[in-house]
Amino acid sequence: MKTAWANLRRVAWLVRVLTAHLGAVLLGRRLARWPWLARRLPPGELRGPERLRAILEELGGTFIKLGQMLALQPDILSLETCAALSNLLDQVAPFGFAAVEKTFVEELGRGPAEIFDEIDPTPIATASIGQVHVAWLDGRKLAVKVQRPSVATDFAGDIRLMTTLVRTIRRLNVKPLYWLIEPLSEFIAWTQEELDYRKEARYMEQLRVNSRSNPAEKVPEVLWLWTTRRTLVAEFLDGVTLLGYLRAREAGDETRLRRLALAGFEPAPFARNVIDNFLGDAFRHGMFHADLHPANLMILRDNVVGYVDFGITGILSHYSRRHLVRLTLAYTRADLDGMCTAFFKVSAMDGASDPEGFRAGLRRMADTWYGAGGPDRQVDRHGDRQLRKNFTLVMLDMLRLSRATGIWPERDVIKYIRSAIAIDGLITRFAPGFDVGSYLATVCDRHLRQEAWQLLVSYDRLVEWTAATGSLAQGGGRRAVELFDRATRPAAPLRRQDGERPAAADASERALRLGSVAFAGALLVSATQPRAAFGLSLFSAEIAVVVAALLLFVGAIQGRSPHA
Numbered sequence: 001m002k003t004a005w006a007n008l009r010r011v012a013w014l015v016r017v018l019t020a021h022l023g024a025v026l027l028g029r030r031l032a033r034w035p036w037l038a039r040r041l042p043p044g045e046l047r048g049p050e051r052l053r054a055i056l057e058e059l060g061g062t063f064i065k066l067g068q069m070l071a072l073q074p075d076i077l078s079l080e081t082c083a084a085l086s087n088l089l090d091q092v093a094p095f096g097f098a099a100v101e102k103t104f105v106e107e108l109g110r111g112p113a114e115i116f117d118e119i120d121p122t123p124i125a126t127a128s129i130g131q132v133h134v135a136w137l138d139g140r141k142l143a144v145k146v147q148r149p150s151v152a153t154d155f156a157g158d159i160r161l162m163t164t165l166v167r168t169i170r171r172l173n174v175k176p177l178y179w180l181i182e183p184l185s186e187f188i189a190w191t192q193e194e195l196d197y198r199k200e201a202r203y204m205e206q207l208r209v210n211s212r213s214n215p216a217e218k219v220p221e222v223l224w225l226w227t228t229r230r231t232l233v234a235e236f237l238d239g240v241t242l243l244g245y246l247r248a249r250e251a252g253d254e255t256r257l258r259r260l261a262l263a264g265f266e267p268a269p270f271a272r273n274v275i276d277n278f279l280g281d282a283f284r285h286g287m288f289h290a291d292l293h294p295a296n297l298m299i300l301r302d303n304v305v306g307y308v309d310f311g312i313t314g315i316l317s318h319y320s321r322r323h324l325v326r327l328t329l330a331y332t333r334a335d336l337d338g339m340c341t342a343f344f345k346v347s348a349m350d351g352a353s354d355p356e357g358f359r360a361g362l363r364r365m366a367d368t369w370y371g372a373g374g375p376d377r378q379v380d381r382h383g384d385r386q387l388r389k390n391f392t393l394v395m396l397d398m399l400r401l402s403r404a405t406g407i408w409p410e411r412d413v414i415k416y417i418r419s420a421i422a423i424d425g426l427i428t429r430f431a432p433g434f435d436v437g438s439y440l441a442t443v444c445d446r447h448l449r450q451e452a453w454q455l456l457v458s459y460d461r462l463v464e465w466t467a468a469t470g471s472l473a474q475g476g477g478r479r480a481v482e483l484f485d486r487a488t489r490p491a492a493p494l495r496r497q498d499g500e501r502p503a504a505a506d507a508s509e510r511a512l513r514l515g516s517v518a519f520a521g522a523l524l525v526s527a528t529q530p531r532a533a534f535g536l537s538l539f540s541a542e543i544a545v546v547v548a549a550l551l552l553f554v555g556a557i558q559g560r561s562p563h564a
Contacts, residue, residue, distance in 0.1 A: 010157040017058045021051060049084035057088060062158040062191055064088050064128035068293055082429075083250070086243060086294070094131050097121040099149045107228040112144070115226060119144065125295065129155075129194055129311070134236060141238070142223065143308070145197065147230040152195060159188050178403070189411070194311035197232040203287070203313040204234065210285040216273040217281075218298070218306040237306040243294035246430060264302040267431035273305050275439055278423055279328075282314070282416060283321045283447045290314040290415040292422045294429075314415035320346050324416055325447050331394060332441035334370050336362055343398065346413045353406040361401045369394055395421050 024042045042054060056067035071085035100121075101111045112119045112135065119135040126132075130147040148154075162184045169177045193199055201222045208219035220235035227233055240248075240260060248256040274297070281288040289296070291312040298306030316324065323345040330338030340359050349355065395417050402409060409417065427434050 010161060014059060017055060021055050025051070049078070049081040052081065053084045053088060056085070057092065060128070060154055062128075062155060062162070064092060065191065068128070071293065086246070088128070092126045092128060094123050094126045095148055100133065100146045103146050103149070103230050107231050108226065116142070116144075127295075127309075130197075135233075141236040143220065143234050143236045144226075145232040145234070147195075147197065155191055155195060159191060162188055190312050196229050197227060198229055200310045200313075201227045201232055201234075203310040206287060207281065207289065207307070207310065207313070210281060210287060211277075214277065214280065216304055217277045218300055218304050220306075220308065237298050237300065237308065239298040239300040239306050241295050242297040242299060242426065242430060245299055246294060249430075260299060263299075265299050266303060268434055269303045270299065270305065271427045271431040271434045271436075272439060273303055274423060274427070275436070275443060277305055278419065279440075279443050279447060282316055283325055284450075286316045286318065286321055288314050288316075288416070288419065290419045292419050292426065294426060297426075312415070314412045314419065316412055316416065320410060320413060324413065325444050328420075328440055329444035329448065332437050332444065334366070336366055339398075343402070343409070344407070347402065347407045347409045349407055355405070355407065358401055358405040358407055361405065362398070365397050365401070369397075 020041050024046070027041075028045065042051075042058075046054060053067065056063045067085045067088040071082050071088065101113075104110065104112050104115070108115070112133075116135040116137050120133055123131040123133050128148075129151050130145050133144045133146065135142045135144045166181050166184050168174075169181060201224070204219060205222050208221060211217040211219050218237060220237055223233040223235075225233075240256070244256075245260060245265075247253075248260075274292075278288055278292070289307050289310060289312075291309060296307065296309045298308065300306045323342045327339055327342035327346070330336075330342060336359075340355075340362060343358075344355060399409075399414075399417065424436050427436055
């Protein structure tokens with residue numbers, strides 16, 4: 001009963017917000033004639049993009065997250081709409097510092113003033129789930145992330161509504177709305193994961209370990225002592241968010257742009273680092289940041305990419321990684337058969353799936369991707385064909401086609417695709433001249449070569465090689481003995497009439513093997529020495545071993561000669 005009442009209240013709030021904005025739109029400028037009504041309704045003169053942003057912000061909760069996702073799609077929405085929605089990324093209305101203090105006491109038993117040397121009560125960033133304050137401890141600058149007081153309740157209500165909607169679609173078999181089931185289910189799972197900062201901290205810590213060998217990637221260190229379900233304390237990254245750069249460029253803020261230039265920032269190299277980091281994390285380590293909007297990317301000195309907010313993180317199996325590399329590379333090379341094969345490998349299919357329909361649909365859509373007439377099957381293997389549609393729209397086409405044909409990618413594969421879409425949308429905004437398709441082909445080709453080399457020197461392959469080398473050494477030695485035996489004693493039988501092998505033959509064979517092994521070992525050790533000098537040295541000892549090995553070798557042959 002309590003849950004049903006909460007759902008009803010949330011629905012009533014949604015209806016109230018939408019009705020108020022609808023009334024403001026209908027009345028427009030005439031709303032100013034009735035001051036008492038104007039105070040109760042949103043502004044009537046808001047333009048479309050600003051109206052959409054205001055509605056999503058008032059609805060709050062998951063609707064703000066929805067607005068954040070839409071802000072990353074400049075090829076679907078107008079640039080004006082994307083710019084308006086981008087304010088939802090880090091400029092949501094903040095909550096009071098008293099709530100921050102209360103959360104710390106409830107989570108840690110101490111207020112922030114008792115933990116830190118100093119903390120700024122004004123947040124530097126605010127979002128749908130929490131806000132970030134700057135603090136100092138023992139001379140170290142820290143980022144303190146605190147969850148909104150009512151976020152769990154608000155999100156729980158929206159999640160219940162979405163869950164009810166999904167169940168209703170399934171029970172009533174509303175096929176035109178089936179496409180909503182998978183996205184809503186994914187969104188619900190991601191949102192629930194974001195509400196526990198400890199999960200985010202674990203992702204952050206592992207990504208930091210993975211990035212240690214990458215000078216172009218910076219992940220903050222977590223301070224676990226002060227991290228709980230609703231608080232997260234981490235190293236502060238000194239830099240400018242990519243969103244801050246976009247705003248400075250749009251506003252013509254030459255001072256800020258000049259500071260970034262002096263710090264070494266260049267859009268094209270930064271774009272390359274973003275792609276390198278994403279594909280490297282995904283394909284090499286199997287874990288990647290899956291919430292790549294411009295407020296979560298930091299521009300650090302010399303085009304190093306800093307990352308914050310790890311609430312949504314993707315984890316890929318080695319199997320999925322291999323086929324996603326092939327999918328991305330096939331896309332850049334106009335290899336439709338390769339795209340289908342790779343996509344099917346990372347998707348779930350049942351009796352209702354239509355793989356042939358997917359193939360046919362992909363060929364139809366490819367006419368708009370690669371120009372009139374579709375891709376040539378003999379397309380250049382080096383990706384010389386220029387793409388006519390960017391990666392964002394191609395991936396969206398594939399997702400729509402997969403829903404229409406009943407072929408469903410794995411959950412983390414969807415995260416990968418959406419992250420790739422977000423990256424392409426970002427680069428379109430801050431480095432519009434950058435050829436994403438060409439660079440994707442280069443990076444994917446490099447990862448495929450690295451994967452082939454890693455498979456070549458993997459543990460299992462080394463074990464196989466060791467076993468094969470041992471067999472070869474044993475068999476080869478035996479064959480060499482037989483060869484020498486035939487060469488030196490062509491008429492002598494290797495065995496007596498009673499079947500027993502002569503003792504001399506056994507002795508000479510052992511001597512030959514011993515001499516060969518000693519000779520090869522001595523040569524190997526000698527070849528690895530940087531310097532050679534006679535006297536009381538290791539080199540002199542090696543020479544002696546080589547001479548002894550030669551004597552044993554010659555002696556073994558003479559011992560098997562018919563004249564011996």
